[in-house]
Amino acid sequence: MKQGLSFAYVARNLAARKLTTILTASGMALVVFVFAAVLMTSAGLQKTLGGTGSYNNVMIIRKGSQTEVQSTVTREQANLISTLPGLASNPAGNVIISPEVLVLVNLPRKQGDGLANIVVRGTTPNGILMRPQIHIQSGQQFRAGSSEIMIGSGLAHGKLGLQIGDTITFGLREWRIVGVFDAGGSGFDSEVWGDNEQMMQAFRRDSYSSVVVSLRDRSSYDTFAEAVRQQPRLNIDIRRESLFYADQSEKMTNFITILGTTITIVFSLGATIGAMITMYSSVANRTREIGTLRALGFQRGNIVWAFLQEAMLLGGIAGVIGLIAAAFMQLVEISTTNIQTFSEVVFKLILTPEIAAQVLCFSLFMGVLGGVLPAVRASRLEIVDALRSN
Amino acid sequence: MKKARYVLRLASRNMWRNRLRSLLTIAGIAVAIISFGLLRTVVDSWYAGAELAASGRLITRNAASLAFPLPLSYGERIRRVQGVDQVTWANWFGGIYIDEKHFFPQFAVDADSYFKVYPEYVLDDQQLLAFKKDRRGVVVGSKTATKYGWKLGDQVPLRGTIYPGVWSFTIRGIYHGRDDKVDTSQFLMHWDYVNENVKAILPSLADKVGIFVVNIKNPSNAALESQAIDSVFRNSLAETRTETQKSFQLGFISMVDTILLAIQTVAYVVILIIMAVMANTMAMAARERTREYATLRALGFNQAFVYSLIVGESVSMAVVGGGLGVLLTFPLAKGFFSVTRDMFVVFDVTPTTITLQIMASLLIGLMAALAPTINSTKIKIVDGLRAVT
Numbered sequence: 104m105k106q107g108l109s110f111a112y113v114a115r116n117l118a119a120r121k122l123t124t125i126l127t128a129s130g131m132a133l134v135v136f137v138f139a140a141v142l143m144t145s146a147g148l149q150k151t152l153g154g155t156g157s158y159n160n161v162m163i164i165r166k167g168s169q170t171e172v173q174s175t176v177t178r179e180q181a182n183l184i185s186t187l188p189g190l191a192s193n194p195a196g197n198v199i200i201s202p203e204v205l206v207l208v209n210l211p212r213k214q215g216d217g218l219a220n221i222v223v224r225g226t227t228p229n230g231i232l233m234r235p236q237i238h239i240q241s242g243q244q245f246r247a248g249s250s251e252i253m254i255g256s257g258l259a260h261g262k263l264g265l266q267i268g269d270t271i272t273f274g275l276r277e278w279r280i281v282g283v284f285d286a287g288g289s290g291f292d293s294e295v296w297g298d299n300e301q302m303m304q305a306f307r308r309d310s311y312s313s314v315v316v317s318l319r320d321r322s323s324y325d326t327f328a329e330a331v332r333q334q335p336r337l338n339i340d341i342r343r344e345s346l347f348y349a350d351q352s353e354k355m356t357n358f359i360t361i362l363g364t365t366i367t368i369v370f371s372l373g374a375t376i377g378a379m380i381t382m383y384s385s386v387a388n389r390t391r392e393i394g395t396l397r398a399l400g401f402q403r404g405n406i407v408w409a410f411l412q413e414a415m416l417l418g419g420i421a422g423v424i425g426l427i428a429a430a431f432m433q434l435v436e437i438s439t440t441n442i443q444t445f446s447e448v449v450f451k452l453i454l455t456p457e458i459a460a461q462v463l464c465f466s467l468f469m470g471v472l473g474g475v476l477p478a479v480r481a482s483r484l485e486i487v488d489a490l491r492s493n
Numbered sequence: 494m495k496k497a498r499y500v501l502r503l504a505s506r507n508m509w510r511n512r513l514r515s516l517l518t519i520a521g522i523a524v525a526i527i528s529f530g531l532l533r534t535v536v537d538s539w540y541a542g543a544e545l546a547a548s549g550r551l552i553t554r555n556a557a558s559l560a561f562p563l564p565l566s567y568g569e570r571i572r573r574v575q576g577v578d579q580v581t582w583a584n585w586f587g588g589i590y591i592d593e594k595h596f597f598p599q600f601a602v603d604a605d606s607y608f609k610v611y612p613e614y615v616l617d618d619q620q621l622l623a624f625k626k627d628r629r630g631v632v633v634g635s636k637t638a639t640k641y642g643w644k645l646g647d648q649v650p651l652r653g654t655i656y657p658g659v660w661s662f663t664i665r666g667i668y669h670g671r672d673d674k675v676d677t678s679q680f681l682m683h684w685d686y687v688n689e690n691v692k693a694i695l696p697s698l699a700d701k702v703g704i705f706v707v708n709i710k711n712p713s714n715a716a717l718e719s720q721a722i723d724s725v726f727r728n729s730l731a732e733t734r735t736e737t738q739k740s741f742q743l744g745f746i747s748m749v750d751t752i753l754l755a756i757q758t759v760a761y762v763v764i765l766i767i768m769a770v771m772a773n774t775m776a777m778a779a780r781e782r783t784r785e786y787a788t789l790r791a792l793g794f795n796q797a798f799v800y801s802l803i804v805g806e807s808v809s810m811a812v813v814g815g816g817l818g819v820l821l822t823f824p825l826a827k828g829f830f831s832v833t834r835d836m837f838v839v840f841d842v843t844p845t846t847i848t849l850q851i852m853a854s855l856l857i858g859l860m861a862a863l864a865p866t867i868n869s870t871k872i873k874i875v876d877g878l879r880a881v882t
Contacts, residue, residue, distance in 0.1 A: 123773050172560050175695060359752070442749065
């Protein structure tokens with residue numbers, strides 16, 4: 104028969120044995136959930152750090168230093184950088200440049216013990232203007248030349264729970280929190296911002312950590328890069344700001360992905376075995392039925408396809424359940440240390456369409472893998488023997 | 494007693510009636526128990542590194558954070574604190590060998606005092622002497638030396654990240670651990686040599702120390718000693734935070750405790766997954782035997798006998814799978830450790846893990862029997878005899 108068995112036949116077979124279907128699907132759904140959660144964690148971290156900074160800004164650090172914390176840029180270097188071509192300037196004709204100082208400060212975590220390494224960024228009014236994603240959520244911006252600071256919204260709730268009016272002590276000074284800013288879920292949300300000169304005084308440093316400049320337009324990066332190359336004395340590394348921060352998520356996302364994928368593959372073994380058990384019994388229970396179908400004229404291929412469809416449907420149901428459960432994980436906010444920069448980062452799990460597709464395919468694949476052997480066995484049954492079995 | 498053995502024999506016979514299904518289920522349980530054991534061991538091993546720390550050893554660092562150094566002069570002042578035995582210091586060098594993937598910890602240390610404070614790093618006297626004589630010399634742990642095939646006299650170039658430039662070092666010594674629980678991955682260079690070079694290029698980093706390592710005479714005084722040291726530097730430009738080596742290392746671990754918590758949670762999820770699979774197997778087996786159980790009841794066996802048949806079959810299957818899993822955990826843990834040597838100092842399956850594994854497999858067996866036993870209660874003997882499966 105050219106026309107195979109109808110999908111309704113396939114679906115009803117699953118519905119006929121509810122307990123078995125539910126148990127198998129929930130086992131598989133748990134695996135799907137774990138897999139989705141892993142991918143969502145990586146994606147969330149990537150989005151948070153990748154969304155930090157703008158494509159049109161350039162991050163400048165000392166050659167080879169890799170992170171802002173390890174870098175030092177002197178005032179002379181900063182002055183020299185401001186004279187290079189390709190940079191944007193404000194209406195007053197000054198180059199838009201923000202020399203910044205970045206330090207890590209230990210703050211106690213509210214829940215549990217241990218200390219968090221919080222990034223404290225000494226910046227300038229330019230530095231705030233250059234990051235358009237920064238909006239003051241409550242309170243106000245810090246005043247230049249004062250001991251006022253503002254905190255990212257990620258620090259305002261969760262593990263650290265800082266509030267406006269609180270004071271933090273570091274560098275032998277008390278700093279008062281006057282505002283909370285929202286940086287659109289980016290890495291800046293986990294930072295403390297204050298005045299750069301004040302920070303440098305407090306920490307007794309005479310050099311900046313990094314210099315951030317704004318490009319005149321998207322294409323002037325090359326002009327700027329060429330100018331830097333002409334000045335080997337500068338001894339600096341440059342990178343578009345957004346790419347600079349995206350790079351910092353690399354180690355952590357790799358770690359999570361490798362660990363998570365290994366765990367998922369091992370777990371999926373268990374769930375696939377579950378699907379296989381279910382499908383084998385589905386075949387065994389219907390031996391006579393299969394014989395009848397064959398006697399009616401359905402081909403071996405029709406039978407294989409019907410059972411594969413059944414297995415895929417099982418996988419599909421599991422995938423959808425697992426995915427729905429995983430979608431709730433988007434409410435979870437994780438605060439942990441980025442092992443690459445040693446600083447605290449707050450991020451949310453996100454479910455992207457790609458992850459949903461990937462996870463569903465994975466779930467279907469588990470179903471197919473569990474269903475293929477039983478389906479082949481079903482198709483191999485001799486019509487006469489199958490009809491005679493009880 | 495005799496009856497129990499009879500039930501068990503019947504139950505295990507039942508188990509082998511559908512051989513393929515039972516084998517698949519047992520394999521599934523074994524996989525789950527193994528992964529549960531390995532995941533727990535991963536988490537344990539992270540903490541195990543800190544547990545191994547010497548009790549009479551304190552670490553002093555800048556109170557603001559590890560990113561801030563301390564002045565070298567603090568060393569002398571710490572030494573004068575009462576109860577302090579020995580002091581040495583180290584700076585994180587953080588150089589890159591070939592590329593970022595080839596990571597091993599590098600410290601600039603004080604050649605004269607470092608090996609006295611760390612007696613567990615065993616170094617040949619001659620090699621120590623050769624190291625002290627060569628300003629550009631380094632001492633490498635045996636693990637890292639073996640990994641890269643380094644021998645005495647080899648040159649190792651490192652690209653500095655904190656300390657700019659390309660640095661070239663000569664291997665003058667290879668240290669071994671006093672036992673196999675000592676970290677033998679470190680790469681130790683002269684603090685003096687790094688410091689002199691830094692003076693010329695980055696004066697702000699000169700004469701600065703990352704951490705002071707302090708051995709105290711009486712380990713039980715650790716808390717008081719820590720306070721005594723910190724009080725020396727209170728209200729100074731660089732206040733200190735002194736803690737035992739153990740809590741210092743736990744501080745690093747607590748940075749990633751979210752990840753560790755996730756791994757631990759996931760370890761229990763695998764038990765849930767296999768519970769569903771096993772419950773499915775038992776549900777099928779019981780459904781197939783609905784008529785049989787009804788016959789037994791009709792013959793005069795009571796309901797409890799049927800229960801014990803179902804539970805007996807389920808538990809024995811879980812125990813076989815679990816036992817297999819526990820046995821396989823050991824060779825697999827060994828294999829896993831040899832692949833991830835860089836990440837862990839020790840990787841031992843603890844007795845707690847084994848106990849939990851056994852308890853988990855028993856739980857799987859009991860839970861899996863739950864639905865079929867409830868079902869068998871609901872069915873009347875007549876309906877059971879009539880049932881079509």
